[in-house]
Amino acid sequence: MKICGFLQKNNSMDERSRMVKNLLSCDNSGGEARFRRTEIDFSNMFARDLLPAKNGEEQTMQFLLEVVEILTNYIRKTFDRSTKVLDFHHPHQLLEGMEGFNLELSDQPESLEQILVDCRDTLKYGVRTGHPRFFNQLSTGLDIVGLAGEWLTSTANTNMFTYEIAPVFVLMEQLTLKKMREIVGWPDGEGDGIFSPGGAISNMYSVMIARYKFFPEVKTKGMAAAPRLILFTSEHSHYSIKKASAALGFGTENLILLKTDERGRVIPADLEAKVIDAKQKGFVPLFVNATAGTTVYGAFDPINEIADICEKYNIWLHVDGAWGGGLLMSRKHRHKLSGVERANSVTWNPHKMMGVPLQCSAILVRERGLLQGCNSMCAGYLFQPDKQYDVTYDTGDKAIQCGRHVDIFKFWLMWKAKGTVGFEQHIDKCLDLSAYLYNKIKNREGYEMVFQGEPQHTNVCFWYIPPSLRGLPDGAERRERLHKVAPKIKAMMMESGTTMVGYQPQGEKVNFFRMVISNPAATRSDIDFLIDEIERLGNDL
Amino acid sequence: MKICGFLQKNNSMDERSRMVKNLLSCDNSGGEARFRRTEIDFSNMFARDLLPAKNGEEQTMQFLLEVVEILTNYIRKTFDRSTKVLDFHHPHQLLEGMEGFNLELSDQPESLEQILVDCRDTLKYGVRTGHPRFFNQLSTGLDIVGLAGEWLTSTANTNMFTYEIAPVFVLMEQLTLKKMREIVGWPDGEGDGIFSPGGAISNMYSVMIARYKFFPEVKTKGMAAAPRLILFTSEHSHYSIKKASAALGFGTENLILLKTDERGRVIPADLEAKVIDAKQKGFVPLFVNATAGTTVYGAFDPINEIADICEKYNIWLHVDGAWGGGLLMSRKHRHKLSGVERANSVTWNPHKMMGVPLQCSAILVRERGLLQGCNSMCAGYLFQPDKQYDVTYDTGDKAIQCGRHVDIFKFWLMWKAKGTVGFEQHIDKCLDLSAYLYNKIKNREGYEMVFQGEPQHTNVCFWYIPPSLRGLPDGAERRERLHKVAPKIKAMMMESGTTMVGYQPQGEKVNFFRMVISNPAATRSDIDFLIDEIERLGNDL
CATH class of the missing domain: 3.40.640.10 (Type I PLP-dependent aspartate aminotransferase-like (Major domain))
Structure with missing residues (x-):
């Protein structure tokens, strides 16, 4: 898969010049590492090459950015009235495999390139x-803000049962x-x-x-x-x-x-x-x-x-x-x-x-x-009573669930x-x-x-x-x-x-x-x- | 908030040159629009300026990319053993507001810049x-693949009750x-x-x-x-x-x-x-x-x-x-x-x-x-029996829930x-x-x-x-x-x-x-x- 830039096809050359200038002039000296996209061939890469793999950081970031591009394109089209709401197929059609979209699970891993294709196909045959x-x-x-909140929630990947592991979400x-x-x-x-x-x-x-x-x-x-x-x-x-x-x-x-x-x-x-x-x-x-x-x-x-x-x-x-x-x-x-x-x-x-x-x-x-x-x-x-913090904030025992998904953040945000x-x-x-x-x-x-x-x-x-x-x-x-x-x-x-x-x-x-x-x-x-x-x-x- | 580029601070000039070359040489003629990051001031922008707002597409993409940068930095640090697992605070400390992190909800909207700060703070005071x-x-x-799956799930934002609105996920x-x-x-x-x-x-x-x-x-x-x-x-x-x-x-x-x-x-x-x-x-x-x-x-x-x-x-x-x-x-x-x-x-x-x-x-x-x-x-x-597709795929009535979150995709992926x-x-x-x-x-x-x-x-x-x-x-x-x-x-x-x-x-x-x-x-x-x-x-x- 070829990643060849950050520019929309309809960018004017002026815009491109400005961006390139920004790229070159940016020293980032005071801030955190910023992401960039580079050319990566995912067809020979697998999940095992991503973090926590040794030296997996770069591939991980590139893979996630590639996913984000798929998602942002989807979002763009979702709001575009010239896009269809859905591309309907019967269950048997999807099960037989649409243009190579194979739903079956297998013993051996797929390449990350195929994973990205699977992501695209999943969205393609879904409903907007x-x-x-x-x-x-x-x-x-x-x-959009709710969506951003949900992306953050998934990234935080924690559980509502105790203040211990979800302090901010429990208070929210x-x-x-x-x-x-x-x-x-x-x-x-x-x-x-x-x-x-x-x-x-x-x-x-x-x-x-x-x-x-x-x-x-x-x-x-x-x-x-x-x-x-x-x-x-x-x-x-x-x-x-x-x-x-x-x-x-x-x-x-x-x-x-x-x-x-x-x-x-x-x-x-x-x-x-x-x-x-x-x-x-x-x-x-x-x-x-x-x-x-x-x-x-x-x-x-x-x-x-x-x-x-x-x-x-x-x-x-x-x-x-x-x-x-x-x-x-x-x-x-x-x-x-x-x-x-x-x-x-x-x-x-x-x-x-x-x-x-x-x-x-x-x-x-x-x-x-x-x-x-x-x-x-x-x-x-x-729900240990002898924790160092005020355990009345451990609200998990109120639920009929044990683990509980963080549903609050997107709403709060x-x-x-x-x-x-x-x-x-x-x-x-x-x-x-x-x-x-x-x-x-x-x-x-x-x-x-x-x-x-x-x-x-x-x-x-x-x-x-x-x-x-x-x-x-x-x-x-x-x-x-x-x-x-x-x-x-x-x-x-x-x-x-x-x-x-x-x-x-x-x-x-x-x-x-x-x-x-x-x-x-x-x-x-x-x-x-x-x-x-x-x-x-x-x-x- | 200043967005000044895509380069990590430790990029060599060689890498930068290569990327810039890619940027300039890319014509994107055959593909879909690709994202780029530009300089946007979010301090005067609000949720209402994002899609579906008229002409909201560019701001929406930039806002989401900014969120993604916060998330990818978090992910990077999560795998870095020199980062702490948590930065513990007692409930009363967080409730009083840590360095301006205000959990209270208000009647009037916050700027998108503040929303981004809120996202950073939420991760900062959470548990990795x-x-x-x-x-x-x-x-x-x-x-990482599971996380990508969850980001896609949030973006698809649908519900497991019927094949009608979750065809791919129901089959998965x-x-x-x-x-x-x-x-x-x-x-x-x-x-x-x-x-x-x-x-x-x-x-x-x-x-x-x-x-x-x-x-x-x-x-x-x-x-x-x-x-x-x-x-x-x-x-x-x-x-x-x-x-x-x-x-x-x-x-x-x-x-x-x-x-x-x-x-x-x-x-x-x-x-x-x-x-x-x-x-x-x-x-x-x-x-x-x-x-x-x-x-x-x-x-x-x-x-x-x-x-x-x-x-x-x-x-x-x-x-x-x-x-x-x-x-x-x-x-x-x-x-x-x-x-x-x-x-x-x-x-x-x-x-x-x-x-x-x-x-x-x-x-x-x-x-x-x-x-x-x-x-x-x-x-x-x-669960209308007179749908045009095989309604045995409408599995929602098996559940004690009505709406049901899509938990399958990340696992399948x-x-x-x-x-x-x-x-x-x-x-x-x-x-x-x-x-x-x-x-x-x-x-x-x-x-x-x-x-x-x-x-x-x-x-x-x-x-x-x-x-x-x-x-x-x-x-x-x-x-x-x-x-x-x-x-x-x-x-x-x-x-x-x-x-x-x-x-x-x-x-x-x-x-x-x-x-x-x-x-x-x-x-x-x-x-x-x-x-x-x-x-x-x-x-x-």
Whole structure:
């Protein structure tokens, strides 16, 4: 592989001259060693030639710089609308090997040149989740400062269990969690919390802590020590509450689904009726999950009304703000979570609406000590009480994990770089864009909204009705045909690689598109493009 | 901030001339844009000036290159023995702000120059876990290819839940898991598995799956649907089994601890006696955990004898090879896991003995379908059955998580780069080093081994006896004083920043050092250094 310089092909000769001058005039006398790129043939080099190999420093630096070039080219193209979002291939195609891209592992090492090719191919056949026209998930975009933070995190390669080996990251986590609790509205940001591997695990924590609060003996004696415990969540809530009820030994049948209004918000009266019903059966209502920003509709459950019921019946209130929590950063939109300060615990995923790279999810708990009490096992080899520093900073025993990935740094660094106001601007902009989309299609020919009225979050749910279906009366045939429209358009979208948006059915409703906007790179023109693309691909269905 | 070139300060003028020539002669006509570094003042630039900002490309590239320079300098120093392992400060010192390093978050953005300073400070006050003299945890070292893989993973910034948005990574995970199952010894590598956020979660999966296998109704009806279920694990096993028993609703009292021999290995007769005892009480023995490489002693439980008992009584056998699983890659050492192919499930953390960057942990399951059956909830918005590709590749519903970090790529890339033989060499070398340490100190004055005989893994457990204690008879006073020796030496070690090694008590045994070697950068001279350092610091205690 030939490395022949640092210059972009479109550099003017003036620029080149200036750079060369810099190169020649730089003495670097006071500073640290600076990197340079030179000509290296990687085809005869192997991993064993890199550090810690003797004299491996130069090769190591050159190899890493070569990787960085691959990555920076990828980043450049990610933001370039003339690049496709993806280059779709079926599993069997990739498994058979695309143009020599061989996924199989072997006994003998590959050269570093091949490793660099593998890196390029991996990116080539992947999906550009940071592309301005990628709208497929709640987590989209590629924040540059967050990315830099993640590169640093990987380089530091440490673990959150003790202050001993992650002093700076442990403190950053504490300060950031406190700030998040202040924003939730708990007095002086008091309480507890931890970053966990995703919203599903954060929600699982909330159920565990609720159980520990009311029935601490379950920790030692198991579920047999408790009466029949009932959990409540809405029909529209995230499936992780159901996963938690199965995993933690409650059983999914003891998770009661609450009815929602047309917009997907819990009907508080239905909650109260079901709580009373459970109590009459001799069961114990333990836990209510209120969702702040449902996955599909983006609905916010009425937290205050739910909190009234929880207080009345002494039930733990959890707010799943994995998706909607970010709105707390916006003075304009935080009213949608009104009452969140009454929750006992809150899930909030900065990796969704706040654009932090994956993964970054926090579980916040109002009462201090519960996380520790619920999960601590006091392993002697990690949490020695006789260390020389204040061991209350060893937070690892609060976690259900032992080793824990450093998820805090990228978030902390982004917060430093954007400020609270920067997150607010980002969120307001995304909500403005979704309002633009909503207003664009609400009365447009060929579109039907899944629910009426302006969305609460950036979720815009709609059917595209191809011309061939527009005359059909509502009924089984139309429903059946409409059900197939979104999957067909999505498949063509992926084949052409121009944009990506999600679809799903919901309850009685046949497949519809769910548009979500969390990508800071998206503009009105990208929204227009999406609509044009749906019409282009769907017109003849 | 002044960026003045690419040259290391010790470059000869000859090298500079050659590079300059390359710069000038390079036309880049056929290739992609190549990066260069230029002079940029970051003190007036902010995150909002980076991509996706209009015309933000150049600043973005320069900012990232500046970050890379910070990281490559850090990497260089990490492998340099004249650099300290850490620059220790107490929590209150860091919180008060070290030389302007302010951890507090604010409303307004910081300049990109300050962000770069923050990055430098974060690394400065952290711990160099890749340093050749960092022996403090089971995960040590900094693998360059693995690191490159992690940088790419962050840049791809996607999620493992579906083939749709992680096609390459999903396939890499499948192929790698199959390879691992082949190495475990399951016919044709059949079975199932998933990468999870650490060994504790992998172990938790094993308990969940065992329960689902024998009592699938617990998923819907909760633990009330099952009889009293008993889990077994050794006194020396990892605390994650206990965490799982608490979290999943078994209760820690229903986890029976098994006696071990002097070397920390389970005594099979004790297991059988306790199984019989549980059955006589009317309880149901469900699950046995055999540890392959305990955390402190590095002991391998006798899997074959345990498997005989599990087969006899129809109990799920899990092997926790989080730490010892790596030895399966070594023809010389894999006999220590003899019988592992009889396990129903296996935890194996490549981020420990195999040197993969954090986090990378696999749970392997012999029977196909259980993971899916146990955890699937069929969320319509992610796992649409009407996609255009083979949706059996959408593996997300097997997980207890929803979003799942891409942990596979760095491991896959390392395997490509090292080959199976490369891992074998690494493991054999680490075990040789630990034998060197063992032989060095076993008869050395001032040392006592915690258990006799050559260690099975790289764990070498020992007391250092300062001269002042050497004449004391065994008894309460000696024990009490000896208990304080390791913490004191460790504290001084951290203050001086020269090396790091762990200590802990175990059962009746007072604090002792646990040396572990997984760092590919470590050599005999580093082992010698550690011993010298312990003696230097501990001599006058």
